[in-house]
Amino acid sequence: MDSIVFGPDLALGIPVMDQSHRIIFDLLQSIDALPRPAFEEACHQLAEEFAQDLAEENHLMEAIGYPLAATHRAAHDSLLASLDQACCLLAAGDESSARRMVRALPDWVEAHINTMDLALAIAASNLK
Ligand SMILES: [Fe+2]
Ligand SMILES: [Fe+2]
Numbered sequence: 396m397d398s399i400v401f402g403p404d405l406a407l408g409i410p411v412m413d414q415s416h417r418i419i420f421d422l423l424q425s426i427d428a429l430p431r432p433a434f435e436e437a438c439h440q441l442a443e444e445f446a447q448d449l450a451e452e453n454h455l456m457e458a459i460g461y462p463l464a465a466t467h468r469a470a471h472d473s474l475l476a477s478l479d480q481a482c483c484l485l486a487a488g489d490e491s492s493a494r495r496m497v498r499a500l501p502d503w504v505e506a507h508i509n510t511m512d513l514a515l516a517i518a519a520s521n522l523k
Contacts, residue, residue, distance in 0.1 A: 399424040399501045405508050407516035415448035416508060423501050435485050442478040456515060459522055467511045
């Protein structure tokens with residue numbers, strides 16, 4: 396990913412998803428430059444924001460009876476596990492491993508939005 400910016404190319408047209416994704420990108424944009432105590436706080440904030448975004452999407456999938464929900468939900472669970480692991484590494488003093496995991500997030504999120512979230516947004520829009 397060239398830059399960590401939530402541009403129009405990533406907007407899906409579902410306000411609840413776009414709003415959460417924008418907040419996540421804003422956090423990802425600044426997190427790596429933060430020194431240790433602020434970095435740790437930002438990791439927890441990021442984990443909370445992701446948990447909220449993913450729960451909203453899980454709820455949307457349930458509400459529309461989305462046929463690909465199990466696969467999409469599994470991807471969310473895997474991301475939350477990675478974030479949890481990054482927070483645990485930080486707590487254990489392994490800052491460089493935690494930072495390496497956080498640096499991988501923008502590419503993961505961009506790929507997720509352009510594939511699974513896009514498919515969900517299309518399915519949700521078709522029901523309107
Ligand atoms: Fe998402
Ligand atoms: Fe998603």
